[in-house]
Amino acid sequence: MIEMFIRFFGCGLFAIGGGLATLPFLYDIAEATGWFTFHDISNMIAISESTPGPLGVNMATYVGYHTMGVIGALVAPLALVFPSVIIIIGIxxxxxxxxxxxxxxxxxxxxxxxxxxxxxxAGIGVAKIAFLGSEQMQEWSFSGLGQLINWKAVLLAAVVYGGLVKFKKHPIVYIVFSAVIGIIFHY
Amino acid sequence: MTFMQPANRPAGRGKKMKELLDLFVVFARIGGFTFGGGYAMLPMLEKEVVNSRHWATEEELMDYYAIGQCTPGVIAINTATFIGYKIKGIPGGIMATLGVIAPSLVIITVIAAFISNFMELSFVNSAFAGIRACVCVLIFSAVLKLGKKALVDKITVGIFAVVLVLSLFTDISPAILVVLAGAVGIIIKGRGKKA
Structure with missing residues (x-):
């Protein structure tokens, strides 16, 4: 457990630039300890992207749980954020x-x-995933572009934007609304 | 800095605890609805921290994001610590940070423990396709608002354009871009003042 704390502490100390920057460190930990495999890491990324919360914290929790159960799920993320908290308070x-x-x-x-x-x-990055289909375009053409664009997502985005301008509700309202729409209309 | 006015100073231990709890709850709510990394947290921070509670100004939020980029650790955590510390010192920094990670700990532990096929659940994927579309809109609308505060002249618009292009089309680390932008600010502004 102490080893886990130290490893994630190091990860939090040296990973600069957000959640994905923790990846190389996770690969190192996987190689050095065998606590989890590279395949586990790609699973974690997928799950982290589909759950709320910062990517780095999600990954640490997932790894922690899989190696040491609930205690691991507490120790790993706390070790990860510990260096940041100290550094930021200093700054x-x-x-x-x-x-x-x-x-x-x-x-x-x-x-x-x-x-x-x-x-x-970052917004453009999310937009690419949200509005473009996963299939690669074979040849450049306008009809190809039309198929590539996820029109349902574009429509939803337009509705959300309209709502945002008109009602100025809390962002959570729009997130929940979009999740429900996504489920109902099989996005 | 309205929150520093004497009227808002903690009257006793009970009030202090309440404010710390408040930090925890607000940041837990933000953490629980941040889909897609630290940047997705911005629209929520803008609403809760800047507009509703006046814990920080829009400029400060931009500063925290920029500094959070070039210091170690997760950006969401760095920003939460900054704001918590600003409101209530070291205990505030710790409470805000614990708040922002609490939902992740619970949700990920539950998924890891009980839902081995989480990614194969079709409703999860559908919900997230919807959420992604929504998050883009929220991020862009937050950028528009914050941009007005950050892009005050030709120089800042230039920095914005260069950093945007570099971060979209190259692999240069955001940390380096932020440090360079700060250096440009010091050089250009510093020289302008002397002239």
Whole structure:
């Protein structure tokens, strides 16, 4: 159990850039300990993508449970987030102190634009999966493009957008609505 | 910073506990409905943290996301810790973080324990196809709102465009892009001030 804590702690300490960045570390853990296989990892990715919550935490929980039951499912994710919490609290303290410094303000000015771009890129990534069919287009053509696009998903997105603009409800409302629509109409 | 006003300061232990519990509950709700990684959390953060509770401004949210990108760990966790710490110090940071991971722990454990064929359940796949379409719309509408705060002049629009193209068409790590954008900000803004 201590070994598990240390391994996931290392994973949380060195994986920079979100959930998928933990993947190489998971492969390392799999190879070094034999707790789970590469096949398990791809299963985990699929399940993580279809359940709520951050990918890294989901994967740690899944691995933890499979190696050590409920205790593992607690220890692995806690070990994973432990380094972040310490680091972020440290950064917060520093930021509080130097918030008004011109250098910090100038850096943040650049950071915010990058942040917006990265989020937009993530949105485009999700859009590709949501609106394009899984089949590869053989030859470029407009009819091929028409078949490639998942029109049901596009329609749903349009409805959600309309609702968003008109009613300004909590995002959870739209998520639940879309899940129900998805189930009813066999998306 | 309205939440720092004396009227909102904890009057006693009971109030303090309530605020910590509040952090936990809000972040548990966000964690429970974040489908598709840390970025999908943004629309929810915007609604709960910025609009409803005024725990942070839109600018701060962008800062946390950017810093969360180039520090180790999961972005969702980093953002939760930032906001929790800002509201209630170290205990706040810990409570917000525990809140955001709690739903995952429960859901994944249940799936791992009881549902061995989770991915083969057709209704799960259907529901998620629907959710993905919805999440895109939510993310883009959040980006539009936040973009107004972040893209204030030609330089920031330029940074936005370059980072977007690089992250879509190259494998450069987001962490590097964020650090470079910060450096550009320091260089251009710093020089502009002296001139």
């Amino acid at each position: 917060s303290k520093i930021l509080d102190k130097f918030k008004t410094a011109a250098v910090v303000q100038n850096a943040l000015y650049g950071l915010r634009a990058a942040s917006a771009a990265l989020i937009a890129a």
